[in-house]
Amino acid sequence: MPYQVNFKGEKVVPVEEGQTILQASLAAGIPHYHACGGKGQCTTCRVLVLQGQEQLTPPTSYERVIKNVKKFPDNVRLACQSNIKGEGVEVQRLIRDETDRYIFINGSDDSTTRVMGERRKMALFFIDIRNFTPFIEASLPFDVIHIMRRIFAIFRNAITQYDGVIIETAGDGLYAVFGLNSKIKQAAESAVLAGLKILADLRIFNNTYMRPYFNHTFEVGIGVHVGKVIVGNVGIGLSNNLTVMGYPVNIAARLQAATRELNNSFVISDLAYRLLRNQPYSLGCGHINLKGVSTAYEVQLIGKPYETELPTIAPDAT
Ligand code: FES
Incomplete structure (x- = not known):
C-alpha cells in the first residue's frame, strides 16, 4: 500500500511499495542530490527525519558504516537507504541550495x-x-x-x-x-x-x-x-x-x-x-x-x- 512523505518546505510525495525515499522524491521532481547514484556510498542524499522515524526501515549495512564514520545522529538518514513502512513521515533534505539545483537539473x-x-x-x-x-x-x-x-x-x-x-x-x-x-x-x-x-x-x-x-x-x-x-x-x-x-x-x-x-x-x-x-x-x-x-x-x-x-x-x- 502506498504511503506519503512530507518533504518540509517542498511537497508531499507518494511512496510506492518498495521505493526508497530518494526514489520517491526523484519521481516527484524534487532535485534531491544523490552523488553516488543511490548506492549508500556518499552523504549527499541525507535527510533529517522530523517526524515518523519509527515508520522507516532500519539502516542498511552501507548506511550503518557511513553513520558510524560520520557520527550522524539517529534522526539523520540516507534517503537512498530508507524505505517507508507507514504514514506520518516528515523529512527535510539537508544538502540543498540553488546551485545544487542548477547542477542537478542543467x-x-x-x-x-x-x-x-x-x-x-x-x-x-x-x-x-x-x-x-x-x-x-x-x-x-x-x-x-x-x-x-x-x-x-x-x-x-x-x-x-x-x-x-x-x-x-x-x-x-x-x-x-x-x-x-x-x-x-x-x-x-x-x-x-x-x-x-x-x-x-x-x-x-x-x-x-x-x-x-x-x-x-x-x-x-x-x-x-x-x-x-x-x-x-x-x-x-x-x-x-x-x-x-x-x-x-x-x-x-x-x-x-x-x-x-x-x-x-x-x-x-x-x-x-x-x-x-x-x-x-x-x-x-x-x-x-x-x-x-x-x-x-x-x-x-x-x-x-x-x-x-x-x-x-x-x-x-x-
Ligand atoms: S545517494 Fe549516495 S548515499 Fe544516498
Missing part, C-alpha cells in the same frame, strides 16, 4: 567551439584549490566529487561571467584565458574581476555550505599575468579544443604557484596590474624569482593572507 555545458590560429595579447589566469588533500583524506569519494563540482561551478561561473574561457583543468586547479573578444586592458580587468568574484563566492560557499555540511573550508591560489600568446585550435583536449600557449602562460602558472610562498591568495604581475583602470587594493609588492625564469618579476598581492598556512617567504612591504 548539468554543465561548455560547448565553445572556435577555430583559429593567431598571435594575440591575452590575460592568463591560473587557479588552484589549496587544501584539498585533507578533505579528500577525510571524505567519501562521491562527496569529494560532489564538492569538486560545486567549487568548479564557482570557478566556471565567475570566469564565464567575465567572458573568460577555460582552457584546461588539472587535478584541483584550472587554467583560463581572457581576451578572446576584447583588448588586453579589458582582458586584464576581466581576469582580476573574475578572480575577486571567486574569492568572494568561495567565502560564502565556505560559510553557508562547507562549514555547516562538511565541517571544512577551502582556500585557493590565483595567478594572473598578461602577454602575447599563440591561440589555436589543435583539435585535441577539451570540447572547445582551444589551446593558448607561450612564455607568458608559464609565468602565470608560476605566479599561481608563488601564492603559497608569498602567503597571498591572489598574485598578479605588475605588468598586468598597471593595465587596470580600477586597481584593487594591494597588500604589497615585491620582486620574485620564478623557478625556471631568469628575470625577476614584480608582483602585486591583491588577495588575502592564508588562514590555514603560514608564510614561508614574506613579500617586500611597500
Whole structure:
C-alpha cells in the first residue's frame, strides 16, 4: 500500500511499495542530490527525519558504516537507504541550495567551439584549490566529487561571467584565458574581476555550505599575468579544443604557484596590474624569482593572507 512523505518546505510525495525515499522524491521532481547514484556510498542524499522515524526501515549495512564514520545522529538518514513502512513521515533534505539545483537539473555545458590560429595579447589566469588533500583524506569519494563540482561551478561561473574561457583543468586547479573578444586592458580587468568574484563566492560557499555540511573550508591560489600568446585550435583536449600557449602562460602558472610562498591568495604581475583602470587594493609588492625564469618579476598581492598556512617567504612591504 502506498504511503506519503512530507518533504518540509517542498511537497508531499507518494511512496510506492518498495521505493526508497530518494526514489520517491526523484519521481516527484524534487532535485534531491544523490552523488553516488543511490548506492549508500556518499552523504549527499541525507535527510533529517522530523517526524515518523519509527515508520522507516532500519539502516542498511552501507548506511550503518557511513553513520558510524560520520557520527550522524539517529534522526539523520540516507534517503537512498530508507524505505517507508507507514504514514506520518516528515523529512527535510539537508544538502540543498540553488546551485545544487542548477547542477542537478542543467548539468554543465561548455560547448565553445572556435577555430583559429593567431598571435594575440591575452590575460592568463591560473587557479588552484589549496587544501584539498585533507578533505579528500577525510571524505567519501562521491562527496569529494560532489564538492569538486560545486567549487568548479564557482570557478566556471565567475570566469564565464567575465567572458573568460577555460582552457584546461588539472587535478584541483584550472587554467583560463581572457581576451578572446576584447583588448588586453579589458582582458586584464576581466581576469582580476573574475578572480575577486571567486574569492568572494568561495567565502560564502565556505560559510553557508562547507562549514555547516562538511565541517571544512577551502582556500585557493590565483595567478594572473598578461602577454602575447599563440591561440589555436589543435583539435585535441577539451570540447572547445582551444589551446593558448607561450612564455607568458608559464609565468602565470608560476605566479599561481608563488601564492603559497608569498602567503597571498591572489598574485598578479605588475605588468598586468598597471593595465587596470580600477586597481584593487594591494597588500604589497615585491620582486620574485620564478623557478625556471631568469628575470625577476614584480608582483602585486591583491588577495588575502592564508588562514590555514603560514608564510614561508614574506613579500617586500611597500
Ligand atoms: S545517494 Fe549516495 S548515499 Fe544516498
